Amino acid sequence: MVSSVVCILLAALLLTPLPLNTFGANEAVTVPSAEMYGISTEDPFMRLAIDEALEGITLGHGGPFGSVIVKNGQVVGSGHNMVLKNNDPTCHGEVAAIRDACQKLGTYDLTGCEIYTTGEPCPMCLFACMWANLDKVYYGCTIEDNAIIGFRDEAFDSLFAGREQLGDYLVCIDRDACLELFSAYLELEHTIY
Numbered sequence: 235m236v237s238s239v240v241c242i243l244l245a246a247l248l249l250t251p252l253p254l255n256t257f258g259a260n261e262a263v264t265v266p267s268a269e270m271y272g273i274s275t276e277d278p279f280m281r282l283a284i285d286e287a288l289e290g291i292t293l294g295h296g297g298p299f300g301s302v303i304v305k306n307g308q309v310v311g312s313g314h315n316m317v318l319k320n321n322d323p324t325c326h327g328e329v330a331a332i333r334d335a336c337q338k339l340g341t342y343d344l345t346g347c348e349i350y351t352t353g354e355p356c357p358m359c360l361f362a363c364m365w366a367n368l369d370k371v372y373y374g375c376t377i378e379d380n381a382i383i384g385f386r387d388e389a390f391d392s393l394f395a396g397r398e399q400l401g402d403y404l405v406c407i408d409r410d411a412c413l414e415l416f417s418a419y420l421e422l423e424h425t426i427y
């Protein structure tokens with residue numbers, strides 16, 4: 235008798251449908267992507283950074299900033315802005331991706347890696363990239379573009395005004411695609427911080 239009750243409970247448990255509001259293998263919610271939004275990039279890694287950002291803004295995690303870190307042609311870390319989700323003003327996409335890559339690679343030193351990020355890094359993230367020894371930073375939208383959609387990067391950067399000394403450490407690619415991402419963000423309900 236007891237065993238048959240256990241069997242029925244187990245069967246009920248197995249037949250319970252999976253929750254629909256989480257990203258995963260067997261669910262109905264479509265993970266947003268650059269392709270879904272009709273955004274095409276010249277660089278495949280910038281497309282992945284845009285995918286990250288779209289996931290973040292769709293979930294209401296924060297601004298339209300996604301990043302991927304690449305080593306020898308392989309993605310070794312990724313992240314998006316989670317300032318709102320975590321109530322953490324330092325959780326920018328670049329910082330999230332650096333933490334992810336360092337954990338996955340088991341190191342604090344990302345020498346030999348490059349980062350692709352949808353917006354030009356703010357001063358905090360730029361220095362985080364340098365502390366992490368990232369070889370190069372590829373960004374989409376410029377720091378002025380970030381200001382246009384309501385972020386204070388440009389104001390903070392003017393306090394330092396030294397990034398032009400970094401030469402080709404910072405390289406702008408796929409700006410048009412990232413501007414389309416910013417437009418998608420502006421069309422969504424969003425919180426300015």
Ligand SMILES: [Zn+2]
Pocket residue numbers: 326327328355356357358359360
């Ligand atoms: Zn930042």
